[in-house]
Amino acid sequence: MGKTLRKDLVKHRYLYLLLLPTVLFYVLFQYVPMYGVLLAFKEFRYHGGILGGPWVGLDNFKDLVGQSDFWRAFWNTLYISCGRLVFEFPVAILLALLINEVAREKMKKFYQTVYTFPHFISWVIISGIMFNFLGSAGVVNQIIASLGFHKVTFLTDPGLFRAIVFLSNIWKEVGWSAIIYLAAIAGINPELYEAAYVDGAGRFEQLKSVTWPSIRGTAAILLILAVGNAMNGGFDQIFNLYNPGVYSTGDIIDTYTYRSAFSDGLSFGVTTAVGLFKAVLNFSLLYLANFIVKRLGGEGLV
Amino acid sequence: MNKAKRIGLNGLLAAALIAAVSGCGNANDANGTNNAPAASDNGGGNAGGSNEAANAPAAADDNPYKDHLDISLSWWGIGVGFQQHDGLVQKIEKDFNVTLKPVDIGWDNYKEKNQVWSAAGQLPDIITNSIVNDNPATYNQWVSQGLVRALPEDLSKYPNLDKVAKAPDVKGVYRDGKLYAIPRMTYPNTDMWAVDRAVFVRKDWMDKLGLKDPRSFEEFDAMMKAFAEKDPDGNGKKDTTGIVMNTLGYFKGVFMPTFPQFDNSSWVKEDGKWMPFYASKQMDQVMVQARQLYADGALDPDFAVEKAGEANQKFYQGKAGALAFASNSVSGSSGVKAEWEKNNPGKNFFDNVKILHLWPAADGTVYRHTTQSFWSETMFNAEVDDAKFDRILSIYDWLLSPEAKEMFDYGIEGTDYTKDASGAITITRPKEGDAFVDLKKEYPSMDIVSQLAAWRNASSLEDSPANRSALGDAVVEFIQNELKWQMDNAKPIPTAFDIFSMSTPAKDKLSTINFDEDFTRIVLGKDDPVDMLHDAQKGYDGKGLQAAIAEVTAEMAKLGQ
Structure with a gap:
């Protein structure tokens, strides 16, 4: 084994050299920092750094489960993530299919650019724009008021917050998420369409029988990844959009951790425990989704 | 894999940092x-x-x-x-x-x-x-x-x-x-903290709607509601609101007559026990009133989403009838007066805006803001x-x-002023209109250097030649009059100063309670405000509230209180 490996390494040395920076990147920035997780079982000491504090066993976790705000954040994270899977995930596929149906190449490019562009605007900016649109003196409320209805408090109503989170994220990310599907569609052999056409399939039939089966695998993989990400509710977005009025439906684990660690002065040990708890859950969810997809006959990730 | 980074504290810190820099910091980082x-x-x-x-x-x-x-x-x-x-x-x-x-x-x-x-x-x-x-x-x-x-x-x-x-x-x-x-x-x-709370109000709007200074919370609520509904600016549109706030802290001043210690976030003695204001029974009424203001449209509907100072613009631009801020904030090139006049060209601030003095509390006393001296x-x-x-x-x-x-008042000797043998000062820096050029304009670091060791609030309140030349007579007199009114007519909030810096194990942990957030949530909420408050208070018990009350009560007993 060792001998063949060495031979292999020597033989493909340039390929391995090309690979090296990526491997180094992962080791340095993803694996080395992992030791920080030990802090979840320690009391943080400023001078000792991550390893210097005394061990406290599971005290940090006990502290954590006693916090009612934590459980609120936990359930909110689950609800918002599920909502993202149900409402946001399919939209990108739909958009890719729709753009693909546009006949003129130029229009295709135009639509794709228009939908992709918002991805590059940061949430800070978008939250400002949304405030201008949805605030009490914003355009939307002015229209509502001029039609004689009562103004709606879009941004502080806990009942509307999740819908706003989903809609704004769809607006911002749908074009970007569609790129990968468009790439998969572009890779479909045109002969398949020609054959279907000869067989008398219309546009919709072609979509159903050629395009969709060809990108189903991609969708499955992306779904697994999305499920594995479920415990991250989207810190950037929520942090910029939420306010105390919508904590009941909008505070997620990440925002809760952030506030606890830096504003309210909960110890770093406890907040690391939150991070670990979340990561373990994410990991299990990833495996679960992978298992289900494989069971359903799809191609899994691992 | 990618998930791995979520595990480490470093990852967490990095994410938080990025968020801090890109999120909260953006307003300040514009200059790179x-x-x-x-x-x-x-x-x-x-x-x-x-x-x-x-x-x-x-x-x-x-x-x-x-x-x-x-x-x-x-x-x-x-x-x-x-x-x-x-x-x-x-x-x-x-x-x-x-x-x-x-x-x-x-x-x-x-x-x-x-x-x-x-x-x-x-x-x-x-x-x-x-x-x-x-x-x-x-x-x-x-x-x-x-x-x-x-x-x-x-x-x-x-x-x-x-x-x-x-x-x-x-x-x-x-x-x-x-x-x-x-x-x-x-x-x-x-005492001088009295000028750190004020409700600025549009005198001209009050006159137009025939409103008098409120003598109770109900009258105040009605007045703010009228600002929101009766088209005080006469533009035919319903685009005004009642009261806006610079930050929530200033808005709390409105409830001084209802529950004085809510205004300065201090501890009160109730049934023989010392407790933080948010645990007090008196909070019930504050919550009811705050909710009423919000529900009546008398309170800025966007208050929960606006950043510090953002809502002031509504007052400056004639979209709000009142602004909860501080009376000493009238002065300066970015003060309330200057900003208001910038947005209302040709109008004099003092002719159109005044400070609304609050009504007496249930015990007949008019209270004024106070807190510890630092x-x-x-x-x-x-x-x-x-x-x-x-x-x-x-x-x-x-x-x-x-x-x-002297330097903070007059600038650098030789450049901005001269002093003769008797100590008399002659200001030599250039003039801009009637007043001398603002020292802060000349030295952008002035606000920072002058306040590193101590706030300059007291100096900026003095009736001194330096202030008269820098701020103008009208502003100096306005603040002086307000300070005098407060001293003559109002009493400082009875405040347990000893407890502010008192450190006991359970009290120290209370910092994880963020009552302002709960206050905001309850004001915006739809359920009964008192029920919501009591729920929140029950949650505080889980964070050690009762233990803190016991510890502080014991400590205060030692001090004979």
């Missing part, structure tokens, strides 16, 4: 200031300092400042303020033979930044923070884990600092007999060596001296 703390030469105790400055004064022997030192200091917006390296900064750097390295913090993220830097071992030499009262648990940790340096017990070398260290309400800042922070004194006494504090990195510490303390001692006050 360097956010990274400049870890200046704290190098392992080389008391002499290794880098001999080329421009050190020639007569070196008796000069206590002969070695050049680099000192890093944090302050809100210091990146912008120090960018020009103006004459004021130059003077201090020259006089004390130091280079000041600015480390930027923002108003909405300074605590976060200090936390991150403390964990990363990157605190600047001079730390600006507000944790002694706000997060005593963190302060105690910083002290017990040796993050900050204690002031020398003998401060006779620094007489002005010594006075601060011996002030009565600084007692609570000491830990084991040592002082680990210089409190930033606001006023020489707790807010926020300066701390020193424990890694600062003796020589540098001495230099820093000398600078702070000077900042508190009468000579420094």
Whole structure:
């Protein structure tokens, strides 16, 4: 084994050299920092750094489960993530299919650019724009008021917050998420369409029988990844959009951790425990989704 | 894999940092200031300092400042303020033979930044923070884990600092007999705080709608509601609101007649027990009234989403009838008067706006705002060596001296003013219209340097020639009249000052309770406000509220209260 490996390494040395920076990147920035997780079982000491504090066993976790705000954040994270899977995930596929149906190449490019562009605007900016649109003196409320209805408090109503989170994220990310599907569609052999056409399939039939089966695998993989990400509710977005009025439906684990660690002065040990708890859950969810997809006959990730 | 990074604290910190910089910090970072703390030469105790400055004064022997030192200091917006390296900064750097390295913090993220830097071992030499009262648990940790340096017990070398260290309400800042922070004194006494709360109101709108000064909360609510509904600006559109706030803290002033201690977030004695204001029965009525204001449209519907100061614009632009802020905020080039007049060309602020004095409380007393005599504090990195510490303390001692006050009032002698043998001052700096050019315009660092060691609130309130020339007679008189009215007619909120800085194990943990957030949530909520409040209060018990009440009550008993 060792001998063949060495031979292999020597033989493909340039390929391995090309690979090296990526491997180094992962080791340095993803694996080395992992030791920080030990802090979840320690009391943080400023001078000792991550390893210097005394061990406290599971005290940090006990502290954590006693916090009612934590459980609120936990359930909110689950609800918002599920909502993202149900409402946001399919939209990108739909958009890719729709753009693909546009006949003129130029229009295709135009639509794709228009939908992709918002991805590059940061949430800070978008939250400002949304405030201008949805605030009490914003355009939307002015229209509502001029039609004689009562103004709606879009941004502080806990009942509307999740819908706003989903809609704004769809607006911002749908074009970007569609790129990968468009790439998969572009890779479909045109002969398949020609054959279907000869067989008398219309546009919709072609979509159903050629395009969709060809990108189903991609969708499955992306779904697994999305499920594995479920415990991250989207810190950037929520942090910029939420306010105390919508904590009941909008505070997620990440925002809760952030506030606890830096504003309210909960110890770093406890907040690391939150991070670990979340990561373990994410990991299990990833495996679960992978298992289900494989069971359903799809191609899994691992 | 990718998930792995979520595990590490580093990942968490990095994400938080990015969010802090891109999220909260954006308002302050527009000028591209360097956010990274400049870890200046704290190098392992080389008391002499290794880098001999080329421009050190020639007569070196008796000069206590002969070695050049680099000192890093944090302050809100210091990146912008120090960018020009103006004459004021130059003077201090020259006089004390130091280079000041600015480390930027923002108003909405300074605590976060200090936390991150403390964990990363990157605190600047001079730390600006507000944790002694706000997060005593963190302060105690910083002290017990040796993050900050204690002031020398003998401060006779620094007489002005010594006075601060011996002030009565600084007692609570000491830990084991040592002082680990210089409190930033606001006023020489707790009376002058009266000008830190005010409800500005549109006089012209009141006249137009035939409204009189409210004598009860109901009348106040009706007045604000009228501002929102009766088209006070006469443009035919329903585009105005009642009261807006600079920040929530100022809005709390409105409830002074209902529950005085809610305004200054202090502790009250109820049924023989000392408890924080949010645990008091009196909060019930505050919650009911706040909700009523919101439901009536009398309170700015966007208050929960607006950032600090953002809503002031609504008042300036004639979209709100009242603004909860401070009466001393009228002055200055970005003060309420200047901003209002900018948005209402041709109109005089004092003709159209006045301060609305609140009605008496149930006991017949009109209350005025008061709190302890300092807010926020300066701390020193424990890694600062003796020589540098001495230099820093000398600078702070000077900042508190009468000579420094003269500089903050009049600028630099010879350039901005002259003084004759009798001490009479002649201002020589150029004029802009009637008034002399604002010193803050001339020296962008003025606001920072002048407030490093102590807030300048008291100075800016004085009826002095310096203020009259800088702010104009009308502003000085307006503030003086308001202060006088408050002294003559109102009584300070009965406040348990001893409890602010008191440290007990359970009380220290109460900093994880963020009542402002719950207050906002309840005001916006749809369920019964009192039920929601009681629910929140039950949640506080889980955070050690009852234990804190017991501990503080016991401590206060020892003090005979």
